Amino acid sequence: MVNQQTSISIGDVNSNGGDISIGNQQYITNIFHSSEWKKMEDDKEKLEKNIQLFESLLLKEENRHDGLLIKGLSEAKNDLKNKLKEMEDFKHGILQLAETFSKIEIDSERLQEAYKLFLEGKYSEARTILMMEQALNEHNDLLEKRDKLSQDIAENERKLKQKAKESFLLANLQAVNYSIGSSRVDEASKYFQLAIREHKCSEYLISYAAFLRQNNRYRDAEKICQETISFIKENYKETDKEKQNLAEILTEYVHILIVFPDRISLAEETAREALAIYSSARVISLNSIFTFVKVLNELGNVLDESGKYQDAEKFYKKGIAIFEKYRPQNKEPLAKILHDYGILLSKDFSRFDEAKECLYKSLKIRENSVITDTNWEIKNISIANTLLSIGNLLSKQNNRYDKARDCYNKALIIINKIIQKGCCKYQREEAYILSNLAMCLNNMAETDVSIYPEAEEAYLLAIDKHKKLNEIEPGVYPHHLSRLLQNYGTLLMELEKDQEAEKKFYEAIKILESIEGKENFEVLDDIVLVKTNLAGLYEKYNKYDNLKEICNDILEKIMVLFANNPKLYEYKFKRIIDYINNFCQIHQIKSGKLFNMCINANNLLAKHRQK
Structure with missing residues (x-):
């Protein structure tokens, strides 16, 4: 209800x-x-x-x-x-x-009439007033005058600004006009575009970009962000208001860029630009703290995605310090940055307790905020995401699989309640939770084989949901589906369904290799993992040529990862070197590309350990 x-x-x-x-x-x-x-x-x-x-x-x-x-x-x-x-x-x-x-200033008869109808709760009539043929003809007539006439420009522009307000309000009215079904977003977009044509300003452009992103029109939103950035820079004045507008649209742009694996480098560049602009403001008001922390948070996220973990940590810590200095009443931005910082820390097992502390602090803030904050949907989806992250952290310890499963199941219950209320846009979050639950069950099945059917069922359900989501918005987070296929492949290997496992590994590799952007180290790491599992299958069935070829690729990529972050990849690098050295000895490989790469890899590791 x-x-x-x-x-x-x-x-x-x-x-x-x-x-x-x-x-x-x-x-x-x-x-x-x-x-x-x-x-x-x-x-x-x-x-x-x-x-x-x-x-x-x-x-x-x-x-x-x-x-x-x-x-x-x-x-x-x-x-x-x-x-x-x-x-x-x-x-x-x-x-x-x-x-x-x-x-807005209500300074035309039609705006006054529309506002009067709005106060009376007559929203359809307000739409009708703004959509009357006469009103729409006025828009078009005035646009033609602007294009054709060089006289009376000031008066014409004043009237166009009035009409732009009408168009902007109509865009917002159409945004909630659910009676027109799937055409709602297109209809609202039409009037956003008309308002921008009549009076191009930062407010309309930023609102339109945010509207498109919120409705998952990422590629359209990207174009509007680019247009808005160019527009603001062309008319840029060194005022705090202009700086706020530019930092805001740059941050909105980062939100969109980080969705696409091949845009990570541009996302980092954009986030750093937003931070530099915001930091140059003469005065940071209390109302601006949220935006500043948001910029720092997004920059941390981008650096995390790029594998630049030390840099990411600096910006997370800076955002937390600023928030704690000013202590604004709304603590959700603090919960968000603590959550994202906890995810970063969880990648280093030696910092398990720090990660756990950050994530549980975030969860406590969000759980308490639900009691007082009436935005039930947003707060509950935040709690579900935090439970997912805690589950992911706990699942890294063998003796905590049961607690991890509890977190995933609690998160699923929350997500399902939200979806049952009609908020279907959170199906992607549901798919992520199912993916991680399946992997947790897979790990539990190693000591309790009776859990395998439950794990396989969770994998199949998650894969189905991810594929459907990918059809709706291709190219958005594709490596999530590839990871799911890789993990399902390992389960099939454990069940001795090797041919099916091989197909899933190939499917995962195809997705990963289609992602552009060589700076994306997370994708590179995923490729190494999938191909290592595939190498195990080749070895099992004595496919010597296939194994030799894939070893070349694995070694080449792990060397890149190790060079970027030696501390994180030293253990994995050493294991792969030992495996390939052993392979070369067994098959008496004493020359060629693989042999030379092994020598280079051993030298690289030795130099690192001498430091």
Whole structure:
């Protein structure tokens, strides 16, 4: 059910039981009195009645296996989930609209009429006012005048700015117009673009980029970020406000770049630029602390992805220190940076206790914030992600697999509750948790073979979800699917299903080698891992030529990883060298590429140990 008593805050706008207020004003409108909300309520009730009808029919003996009734019940439940999501997003969208109205000057008759209708809860009528043929014709006529006439430019620009406000508000109204289904994002985009054509400004561009990213239109968002950065730099003035705008869009751009493995180098460059701009501000206000910490956090994340762990740690620590110095009331940014710092620390097993402390601190902040913060969805997804990270940390210790499994299962329960409320955008998080749960179960099965079926089931479910997500947004986090395939391949090897395992390894390698960007050391590490497992299969079946070829590639890549981070890769490097040295001795390889590479690798390791 969508709770009509929930209190929500966005900026200066608050709601209490549906009553919306701005600052200390009394309520200006009530969401639940609007015709659109009532229509959603009616639709929800009809769907609930349909579900009850299907369930009652299926209780009858003669109907229990009726395919049409079962399908009808499933479709009705899915429709109800989607409807509940629409209702929840509708509430948040109307709050954002109220905040937008509070920020702009209502200086035209049409804006006044639209605002009046908004206060009355007549959101459809407000859309209609702004979408009237006459209004849209005015937009087009004024645009033509700007292109054709050189006179009266100032007056024309003033009117265009007014129309741009209408277009911008209409874009926000369309963003919550769930009655038009899948065309909602395209319709909202159309009016964002119109507003930008009429009056190109940082506010509209940044809002549009964020809207596209939030709706998983990453490639479109990337283009808008690039356009916005160019626009701001062309008109740049050394004011704190301009610096804030530029740092904000650069940080938004980093959010998008880090999604793509081949953009890591550019993400680091962009994050460093944002940090330099923000650090040059004369005064950092309390309101700006969040943005500054966010920039430091994102730079740390980019450096972590690039394998530059020492540099990443410096920025995480700096962000934590700044937050603790100013101690703002909202602690979520601190929870976020503690979480990400904990993930970095977990990569060094000697710092297990430090990682654990950071992650549990993050979890405590987020659990406490849920009690007071009404943004249930965001806070609970944060808790689920923290539980996932704690599970990943605990699963690195053999005697803590049970506790790790508990963390994964708790995270899955939270995610499923969120998805059941209609927030289907979190299916990617669900797939990640399933992936890690499967790997944990795989490890547990090594001492309890009865767990193998449960582990395989989790792998298959996670792979299916990852592949479906990859169809929706190709190229986004592809190495997550490759890791999943590699891990499933190891389970198949343990079950002596070697041919199936080989296919999964090849599938994983194909994905990894399609990722561009040689600076991505995490992807390089994944390739070494998959090919090492594949080498084990070649050795088992005496495929000498295949084994020799793959050993060349493994050694070449591990040397790159070791040169970048000797401390982290020394143990793995030594094991691979010993394995390949032994292979060369058995097969009497005394010349050629592999033999020469072995000599170079041994020399590289010896020089490191002499330091």
